[in-house]
Amino acid sequence: MLAITPVKFHSPSFGIFFNNVHNEEGNIRYRGDTVLCRDDLYFPEVVDFLDNKYKNVPKVNVIMHACSDGEEAYSFVGVLISRLKEKALKFLPVKAKDIEPEHLKMAKRGIYNVTETEYLLANASMNGDFYEYFECLPQKNVTDFRLKNATPFKVKDALRNFVNFEQSDILTDSKKTNFKNTVLFARNFWPYLSCEERHKLAKMLASRMDNTSTLIIGDYDKEEANIGALLKMYGFEETKVDNVFEKPKKLIYY
Numbered sequence: 001m002l003a004i005t006p007v008k009f010h011s012p013s014f015g016i017f018f019n020n021v022h023n024e025e026g027n028i029r030y031r032g033d034t035v036l037c038r039d040d041l042y043f044p045e046v047v048d049f050l051d052n053k054y055k056n057v058p059k060v061n062v063i064m065h066a067c068s069d070g071e072e073a074y075s076f077v078g079v080l081i082s083r084l085k086e087k088a089l090k091f092l093p094v095k096a097k098d099i100e101p102e103h104l105k106m107a108k109r110g111i112y113n114v115t116e117t118e119y120l121l122a123n124a125s126m127n128g129d130f131y132e133y134f135e136c137l138p139q140k141n142v143t144d145f146r147l148k149n150a151t152p153f154k155v156k157d158a159l160r161n162f163v164n165f166e167q168s169d170i171l172t173d174s175k176k177t178n179f180k181n182t183v184l185f186a187r188n189f190w191p192y193l194s195c196e197e198r199h200k201l202a203k204m205l206a207s208r209m210d211n212t213s214t215l216i217i218g219d220y221d222k223e224e225a226n227i228g229a230l231l232k233m234y235g236f237e238e239t240k241v242d243n244v245f246e247k248p249k250k251l252i253y254y
Helices: 043-053 071-091 099-111 116-125 170-176 194-206 221-225 225-232
Strands: 020-022 028-031 059-067 094-098 111-115 133-136 152-155 163-167 182-186 214-216 244-246
Touching: 043 244, 059 071, 059 152, 071 094, 071 116, 071 163, 071 182, 094 099, 099 163, 099 214, 111 116, 170 194, 182 194, 194 225, 221 225
Parallel strands: 059 094, 059 182, 094 163, 182 214
Antiparallel strands: 020 028, 111 152, 133 152, 214 244
16 A cells, blocks of 8 residues: 655646655655646647547547646646537547546546646647636635745536546556557656566557557656657657657567
8 A cells, every 4th residue: 555645735836736655665656746738748739639640530538647636637628629629529538547546536626726827828728718618716815825826726517527537557557458549648657667667568558559549658757767768669659749659560579
């Protein structure tokens, strides 16, 4: 069982949610850091890529592992709907998964403190439709200086109804997942896996995905664990969109 020591706050600069999850030895198992429209992935470009790749596919599954407090899942759906309109329905609902129950409680609650910088990026990514998906809440008396430059927002049903949250571990979940016509967000958690677990996961995804699958990682994965190179070792190819990989090659594993 994981021993959990949470540290949660929103940075005045980026509005990021932080939550450290420790193992029984007290070492950090992973972090739940996240933000609306996290800038290591340009969501409009990703949506346009997926729209073109799956233009002739009637139904596409979207799975988002390590979804943390849900901000990235809601961000993706907001951008998806604002750009594709009715065409977005074939990608919905998104299955958002996380190993930590506390993260999922926050995700289902759907209330976030949003800074101006965060709002501007999210609103631009959503074609100016931010208020279609998020409701501004009254600002209460703020005693935490880290929240003084943030405004509380609540996710509206226009997004909430299209995201299903559940508890899951990608290392076990991927063994039983059919990845045909599936977009898998597996972002910014790879450095917290052991070297053996990284190879195990990459190999498993390579063996179960095909050219109808799409794998999306994050900058943190590349910078801290060289996951881009690891995925290429197992036959994945990075597309023209940064952090988006697809079509594992047929490899023989020894």
